[in-house]
Amino acid sequence: MSSTEASTPPSQRGDRVFGALAKGAGITILVVLAGVALFLLVEAFPALTAPASELPDGKSLIAYVAPLAFGTLLSATLAILIAVPLALAVAIFISFYAPKRIAGTLGSIVDLLAAIPSVVYGLWGIVVLGPAIVPLHEWLADHLSFIPFFAGQASATGRTMLTVGLVLAVMILPIITAISREVFLQTPRKLTEAAYGLGATKWEMIRMTVIPFGRPALISASMLGLGRALGETMAVTMILSAAGVVSFKLLTATNPSSIAANIALQFPESSGIDVNVLIASGLVLFAITLVVNMTARWVIARSNLVNA
Amino acid sequence: MTAATAPGSGRTGTFSQAALPDWAMQVVMGGAVALAFIGIAFTDVSPALLVIVLAAVSAATIGIWAGTVEGRRKATDRLATMTMTYAFLLAVAPLVSLAWTVVSKGNGRLDLDFINHTMRNVIGEGGGAMHAIWGTVIITGVATIIAVPVGILTAIYLHEYGGTGRLKKAITFFVDVMTGIPSIVAGLFAFALFALFFGPGVRLGVMGSIALSVLMIPIVVRSTEEMLRIVPNGLRESAFALGVPKWRVITKVVLPTALAGIVTGVMLAIARVIGETAPLLVTVGTIDSLNFNPFEGRMQSLAVFTYFEYKTPGVPPEPSFDRAWAAALTLIIIVLVLTGIAKLVQRRFGVLQAR
Numbered sequence: 001m002s003s004t005e006a007s008t009p010p011s012q013r014g015d016r017v018f019g020a021l022a023k024g025a026g027i028t029i030l031v032v033l034a035g036v037a038l039f040l041l042v043e044a045f046p047a048l049t050a051p052a053s054e055l056p057d058g059k060s061l062i063a064y065v066a067p068l069a070f071g072t073l074l075s076a077t078l079a080i081l082i083a084v085p086l087a088l089a090v091a092i093f094i095s096f097y098a099p100k101r102i103a104g105t106l107g108s109i110v111d112l113l114a115a116i117p118s119v120v121y122g123l124w125g126i127v128v129l130g131p132a133i134v135p136l137h138e139w140l141a142d143h144l145s146f147i148p149f150f151a152g153q154a155s156a157t158g159r160t161m162l163t164v165g166l167v168l169a170v171m172i173l174p175i176i177t178a179i180s181r182e183v184f185l186q187t188p189r190k191l192t193e194a195a196y197g198l199g200a201t202k203w204e205m206i207r208m209t210v211i212p213f214g215r216p217a218l219i220s221a222s223m224l225g226l227g228r229a230l231g232e233t234m235a236v237t238m239i240l241s242a243a244g245v246v247s248f249k250l251l252t253a254t255n256p257s258s259i260a261a262n263i264a265l266q267f268p269e270s271s272g273i274d275v276n277v278l279i280a281s282g283l284v285l286f287a288i289t290l291v292v293n294m295t296a297r298w299v300i301a302r303s304n305l306v307n308a
Numbered sequence: 309m310t311a312a313t314a315p316g317s318g319r320t321g322t323f324s325q326a327a328l329p330d331w332a333m334q335v336v337m338g339g340a341v342a343l344a345f346i347g348i349a350f351t352d353v354s355p356a357l358l359v360i361v362l363a364a365v366s367a368a369t370i371g372i373w374a375g376t377v378e379g380r381r382k383a384t385d386r387l388a389t390m391t392m393t394y395a396f397l398l399a400v401a402p403l404v405s406l407a408w409t410v411v412s413k414g415n416g417r418l419d420l421d422f423i424n425h426t427m428r429n430v431i432g433e434g435g436g437a438m439h440a441i442w443g444t445v446i447i448t449g450v451a452t453i454i455a456v457p458v459g460i461l462t463a464i465y466l467h468e469y470g471g472t473g474r475l476k477k478a479i480t481f482f483v484d485v486m487t488g489i490p491s492i493v494a495g496l497f498a499f500a501l502f503a504l505f506f507g508p509g510v511r512l513g514v515m516g517s518i519a520l521s522v523l524m525i526p527i528v529v530r531s532t533e534e535m536l537r538i539v540p541n542g543l544r545e546s547a548f549a550l551g552v553p554k555w556r557v558i559t560k561v562v563l564p565t566a567l568a569g570i571v572t573g574v575m576l577a578i579a580r581v582i583g584e585t586a587p588l589l590v591t592v593g594t595i596d597s598l599n600f601n602p603f604e605g606r607m608q609s610l611a612v613f614t615y616f617e618y619k620t621p622g623v624p625p626e627p628s629f630d631r632a633w634a635a636a637l638t639l640i641i642i643v644l645v646l647t648g649i650a651k652l653v654q655r656r657f658g659v660l661q662a663r
Contacts, residue, residue: 093395124402238615278496285492
């Protein structure tokens with residue numbers, strides 16, 4: 001649209017060089033992304049072909065990665081279940097309930113949650129949040145243990161899947177909130193005014209115009225949040241007391257680890273084939289997040305709502 | 309739909325409906341929040357329990373009060389208002405708690421000794437994060453040097469040259485995909501790349517920089533593109549009309565106009581990656597002494613320093629924990645300063661207002 005061609009430029013060489021540079025930079029990005037996939041494949045290859053007996057614990061690669069993938073999905077799902085309703089409510093609050101003058105500031109405050117380094121979240125989860133919700137753990141384990149998720153002996157340190165889910169939810173909240181706010185602002189004014197004109201209360205207006213209008217974007221925002229939660233490393237690494245099991249119990253001291261956390265824990269002390277195995281698990285993580293993100297982008301593109 | 313069209317209450321026939329006093333919501337919610345603060349600060353009641361009970365009680369108060377005075381629809385509306393407000397407070401609570409914890413635990417150790425001593429030969433108390441601060445600055449600096457030209461040029465290609473071509477579509481799509489790469493995968497990529505040439509034991513500062521630049525590039529592309537989009541087309545076309553070649557138009561007219569916004573974007577990108585731990589953990593490793601050379605040997609960084617001081621404390625552990633918190637505080641201060649400067653640049657020098 002803006003690439004209006006100058007009809008007879010005095011110096012074509014400069015143009016050609018600069019254009020090629022810009023194009024080259026764009027292609028570099030494609031090459032880098034292909035490189036990520038390729039180099040991970042190359043380094044993972046020895047682990048893919050090695051017999052099970054040479055791999056850690058003598059298990060096959062699939063048996064090694066599966067519990068980790070399970071933990072990754074469990075923690076991320078938990079985070080999404082907590083974060084999406086909360087982020088939606090926060091976005092609605094900032095867009096429609098907060099005084100207009102301070103709405104931008106409130107948005108920046110929520111965005112600050114995304115600026116905090118994950119290692120700090122890890123420390124905070126261990127020292128503050130975990131101990132603070134031990135009573136909640138105990139209460140859930142005492143009264144709701146008939147629900148499989150809350151079965152088992154409650155952890156005394158709070159370093160559980162539930163705590164990790166909460167911390168991840170806090171970390172992905174800003175991205176979901178930011179995208180939701182952007183879409184809410186685009187709700188056609190005639191729809192909202194029409195709702196008010198029919199005598200709707202504010203909440204009825206939001207429920208009948210804003211949320212249906214923004215639904216596709218909300219879904220993709222949640223998926224982007226999911227992608228981030230899947231790949232989040234340090235908070236899980238530090239907070240979770242992981243035992244490499246497959247378990248739906250959220251409150252106990254034996255939890256499944258996640259792919260990313262396992263890499264961060266094992267990598268510094270690994271050598272030989274173990275490194276290749278870890279890289280292979282990283283490849284699995286890459287594939288999972290790639291699918292999630294591409295689906296999210298596809299939903300956005302299809303709904304054609306946001307170009308964010 | 310039926311809820312909206314149904315009459316709200318039985319009080320028809322007058323133009324004014326009975327309503328709660330204006331202060332009702334403020335007083336009930338304010339009271340609940342105040343009680344929550346008092347309860348958390350001065351009693352031993354579990355904060356989670358306290359918050360749940362207070363939220364339920366205040367919701368019930370407003371629900372029943374508004375329900376009897378104003379009718380069901382208004383009561384629902386008020387409850388929705390309350391839910392959204394509480395949700396916001398709940399979302400901000402971790403930020404407040406986090407800031408309070410890091411500042412109160414970190415400021416004891418964050419002094420001049422901390423920023424001009426390394427951990428070389430330090431056992432127990434003392435020591436500092438000078439090596440980590442330098443490492444963070446150097447690694448992030450090199451990452452910026454790699455990511456910024458690539459990012460800005462790509463944005464220029466996408467917006468000024470790409471037109472509607474297939475390549476443009478592909479790049480746009482994959483930049484979006486790149487935004488979602490987990491940071492640890494970026495680290496593994498840098499490791500795999502260097503391990504192919506230097507063997508599996510290699511740990512270099514520049515490997516971390518490459519990992520971080522993979523995370524930075526999409527952020528820089530996105531923000532720069534956004535800024536180029538709001539440069540008025542009239543500026544470009546007046547320059548073209550004067551016979552200026554396209555690349556001169558871009559470098560002399562378009563980029564200077566968008567500069568403040570681009571700088572803001574770059575600084576936010578730096579703020580975003582400077583606190584990364586995982587990619588540095590697998591590429592740069594950790595070390596106790598100062599290393600200025602990103603092309604040789606391991607380096608320390610603030611985030612990794614924080615992690616290891618906490619994970620492998622000495623005996624007794626307290627000095628290590630104190631250093632971890634001080635490093636975390638340093639990191640947060642750096643991130644906040646960068647974010648603050650970015651916002652300031654945008655406000656002070658931004659010719660263009662984004663939206």
